[in-house]
Amino acid sequence: MKAYWRLTWAQLLLFARNKNTVIWSLFLPIFMMLALGTFMGNGGTQFSLTVAVADEDGSDASRDLTEELSKTAGVKVNRTDAPSGLASLKKGDADILVRLKKGMGEALSRADADKGSSPTDAVRLYLDKSNPTVSQVGTTVVGQAVDKLNKEAVGFRPAVTTQELDVQTRPLRTIDFLVPGILSLMIMSNNLNGVAATIASWRERGILRRMQGTPLKSSTFIAGQITARVLLNTLQAVVVLLVAYFVYNVQVYGSWLLLLGMILLGTLTFMSIGFIIASLARTPESAAPIAGLISFPMIFVGGIFFPVRDLPGLLQPVVKAIPIGYLTDSLRGVMNEGATLVQLWLPTSVLAAWLIVAFLVATVTFRWDVK
Incomplete structure (x- = not known):
């Protein structure tokens, strides 16, 4: 137990002294969140349409129509003439061009008299x-x-109308959807990629060989690494969530304890996978491509930046087999929906299964030296 705590403390000191670790593992997720929040917007609408309006009629009716378009949520109206509007449409500066021809107001004024x-x-x-x-x-x-x-x-008076009832008690914005995904990406990158590169580097430099000469067990070494990274990831996640709250007012509707528990479970899972990669790779140069080959596709099929349901049906079996999608769903469920542990039984079970199998494989395959 004494060796375990010393290894944990030593690893935390290494993290604190490594500026690259601090920058890439902490500031990069925050910068990504701020950039996406700025460029994609933090408002309540994900709809955006630029409309060029060429009003050739100049009547009250044409002005009313232009005003009606400008009131539509997500629509930006640019008043212009027909040739300039058409040029903007072809260049991509406008999404559509609405041309209000002369005589429009007159046609509307005589519509009631001549039905x-x-x-x-x-x-x-x-x-x-x-x-x-x-x-x-x-x-x-x-x-x-x-x-x-x-x-x-x-003067049309409808006989039947439609009543809209909003059942979404927590209106979600783009940034509310993105923050849990960024947290999931941070956990996967820090642990899967970070562990694989670090352990492979230590093995090549002979650090692990010197540890092998001690009574230290591989399970104790792995447990110490895991504890240090769990503490670091928890701190990083809290910092990201605080920045999201104070900058974009992103709320955590569920239990903070459950959220930290899912972060812990995700950290343990991807760290164990990282140890397996470190065991397979002989050098840091080979560890990075292997880790990238595994983690890079997960970015696109793990529901980090867009919903999993939008993926092609061919990829759905893959999504249901990898851990990143379940981690993202669980974080998003707690933060955006206030989900409980009972409601998250499926992602929790899958992540736990991945953790148990990966940890056992990592313990068996772990190598202290290059063979």
Whole structure:
């Protein structure tokens, strides 16, 4: 037990004296969170559409339509003329161009008196159909605004209406979704990649060989490494969460104790996998590519930056087999949904299974020296 605590303290001192470790393991996740929060926005909407409006009519109706578009959440209206708007659309500075032709206001004013008249195409919508998502959203937004204007012109009174009931008690923003993913990425990178490179480097430099000459057991050495990294990861996670709270008002709706418990479980799991990689690699140069080969694909299929359900069906079995997706889901469940341990039984069970198997394999395959 004495050797275990000395190893833990020595590892913490090494972390504190290594500036690269502090920068890459602590400041990089914070910088990533601030950058993504700034560029992607921390507001309540994930929808953004730039609309160029060329008002050639200059009537009250055309101004009302332009104003209606500008009131739509996520829509930015740029008033321009038709040639400039078309040029902006082709350059990508605008998503759609709405051209309000002359005579639009007059057509609306006589619509109530002459209900049998044919509609006029006074509103022209220019868009790039090679981008189906923007095209569909733009068509819907403009169509709703025009439809509202038409109904007001003819005094339309609906017989049946739709009532919207919001069942989302905690409105989530983009940054609320990203922070748990960044925490998960930090845990995986610090432990899987960090352990593999560090242990392989120590083995090559002969540090582990000198330890082998002592009564120290491999399980005691691994346990000391794990404890030191658990303490470091917990501190890093708390710092990231505090920055997220004070800068973006990101809340933890669930139990802080459960959140720290999931961070602990994720740290232990990926650290054990890192020890296996360190055992397979003979040198630090070979450890880094092996760790990268394992961790890099997990970034894209682990639900870190976008929901797992958006991945192709072919990748779903892979997602259900790797630990990163379960760690991300559990952190997101506690932070965003206030989930309890009972509700998180599946990710907890999978991570625990990964931990037990990986730790046993790491203990058996651990090598003190290069063979």
